[in-house]
Amino acid sequence: MRTDTIEIYSFDELSDKAKENARNWWRSHCDFHWTDESQDSINTFCSHFGIKLKQFSVSPYQTPDYNAEYFNSHFRGLKLRDFDRDYMPTGYWLDYPLWSTFYDQFKATGCAKKAFDSALWQGFLGWRNDMESQLSDEYIDEHLMLNEYEFTENGKIY
Secondary structure (H helix, E strand, O other), X not given: OOOOOOOOEEHHHOOHHHHHHHHHHHHHHOOOOOHHHHHHHHHHHHHHOOOOEEEEEOOOXXXXXXXXXXXXXXXXXXXXXXXXXXXXXXXXXXHHHHHHHHHHHHHHHOOHHHXXXXXXXXXXXXXXXXXXXXXXXXXXXXXXXXXXXXXXXXXXXX
């Protein structure tokens, strides 16, 4: 019979090298938080205008790619006074850049279709930027500490 003793560390107890190993482990295994909420916010925005996304791709450090088919008829008869710049239909933060960009661009250009284009682009950029922030050292460090992950001396998850 053999007994092994393993010393277990919290993230803040690790050496700098071990912390980097722990961050790299997180980056290679993480699922991005709030992906469903981001998608719901964008889909809700589109459906308000009777538009459905055909496809989309959002990844950190990549230009968002999406396809939605819409025409002038989707925006005919819309008036700025019918929109609230601070509208938050899903309650998720991504609602704000979608609706505030739409409102501001509609007000500036008078064209709801151009405003929709700008808002949708800002929504996808916001989603991508949120993913990128989740890969930052600061975010990962905080996440690993707050969730009380434990590690071996070299930064391997225990």
